[in-house]
Amino acid sequence: MSDAPDKDSKTEDPSQKKLEDAHKKGDVAKSQEVTTLFMLVGTAIIFSSMAPWVAAEVSASLRLVLMNADQFDVDGSGFAGFVTGLGMSLIGVILAPLGVLYLCGLLANLVQHRPLLSTEPITPKLSKISPLAGAKRLFSIDALINFGKGLIKISVVGLVVFLVCWPERDRLETMMTADPVMILLDVQEMAVKIITAVLLVVTLIAAADYFYVRQKWWKRQMMTVQETRDEYKQMEGDPHVKGRIRQLRQEKARKRMMQAVPDSTVVITNPTHYAVALKYEKNMPAPICVAKGVDAVALRIRLVAKDADVPIIENPPLARALFASVDVDQMIPAGHYKAVAEIIGFVMRLKKSSSWRA
Template identity: 40%
Template sequence: MSGDQSQDKTEQPTGKKLAKERDKGNVAQSREVPSVLILACSTAVLFFGGSWMLERLRDIMRAMYQRAGTLNMATETMHNLFWEVFLSCVGVLIPLMLVVMTAGVFGNVAQFGFLITGEKMAPNLAKMNPVSGIKKLFSLRSLVELLKSIVKLTIIGGVVYLVLLRYMDRIPGLMRLSVGEILSFIGHVSFQLALYTCLILFVMAAVDFMYNKWQHTHDLKMTKQEVKDEHKQSEGDPAVKARIRSVQREMARRRMMEAVPDATVVITNPTHLAVALKYEEGMPAPVVVAKGAGFVAQKIKAIAAENDVPLVENKPLARTMFKATEIGDLIPAELYRAVAEILAYVYRLKGLVSG
């Protein structure tokens, strides 16, 4: 049982998992959001600009009828007339089309940001498998989508019924009205229907978006082992990293020990610390070529003794340099005087400076 439990997907998806799925085009989205935005924006455009659009379309039709008596019925002439009328109508409807396109794009961008991926559009033979198609048809997700559609149609149908019921007593009287008044009545009722439908769909879109976001996160949940494996891939296996650090330290220690024979002097504590310095003519200041404590200090002193590098005991100076410097550092300026005295002593020992 514990083995089964360890494979349960109980962990929230990591940022890396979400980013990987996003690259595949797998993001949380609701189709209701762009749909309701398109409907709402279209309704607003028609409400504020519908009269202007209708007037422009009337002008186009009026101009066409005025030319009807003088038109040559040749095929080429009719073809040119058709395109002229078509382009004029498109010019009138362009604001509405632009608003619809913008609302559709914004409805998706608002949910998951800008995302362009070809993986969703790439051909996938697995999607053509009829068995998989049947399974999807009767899956829980399909049933939920069917239920949402039924609820949406029921609510919208109820809204349409209630709105029309308010104007039912005025419908018989439409026969006595002019065409313009009838169109005005139809426009008013249509706007009422669109307005109430938008309000209902806004609420449903918000609920649908939250549900899809929850479903998306639930589908991408990971097992504890998957989280551990991903962490290892991202950060590296701790055991391997520890081994690499150990090898790096060993290589650095080996290089440091190889520099001890070329040192000018080794300053000791005398047993616990050792700092090897190198100084040659032309150098701005002595350089720390090796340092260590405990066993490493003993190793430095042993190599120095084998290569006739002088060992000088100076507890305060050894302690200060050990704490204040790293391998390759020039000694601090405040230690120049103390180190200079030691170097002078070393040079006298070597007979390089007369006593």
């Protein structure tokens, strides 16, 4: 059985990472009909605004050649110079329309997707030159759909051109005997009419095709539940690894907490299940919890406090209350000031008494 996920199992919308990866590979929603539409717009611009200028420039260049034909040296190397000079005089006229078409082609891609630079589509692959893979692409459902779309587009555009040209059939017959300048003007006028009508039809075709291509691309990017989970693990990290990192952080915090116990003022215990180490100095507004724990951690706190000669006071209600209401490195709540002050006062008096006796 194939390991590729079934299309029916792709029920999840693609993640942003999946879309970004597809974009990097050059896999984007792109409709060729949108490109055709923009190229037709460029052609309409050329015919409507640039055709007179192009015709005038070409006419001037050719007129110059014909009027001075006897003066040009066309023997040997002179012929190459003649062709080069004529080409240079026409290159500006040619580049301007080509520039318009290039700009329209660029805009056609930018309106469909953001700028993209990827070598993935042109990277050599065996599947691209495989006769079997080529035959599958040639006789696939996609190829059949594209063939059908092409037939429909040609039929519709051909019908539109016929409907535009039919009322002008008498005018077309008289063009053969008309003045060349008038022929150019008539051709320009009819071309603009044809292109305008075709643009209206192609705009509808391009909109429908882009919607179809976009939906098809989106379905191709959809993910299975397992793919979503795998990607989440890849982005957020494996739960086991995250658990291990959390464990290491807790161990580091516990070690730092134990290092603060010898400097504490008093340790209040449950006596066996809870232990809270408090530190108080004269310049402090309130005592600070430097360590706390239950069971094994509480036992460790008591042992460290005992080795450091830190007083250990048993007060089960206060120990449980402090454990639940204060975090490490935080001041105790105001509600516990009185009870803690009594204990710290007792510890202070105890230390003074021990010092006097010593």
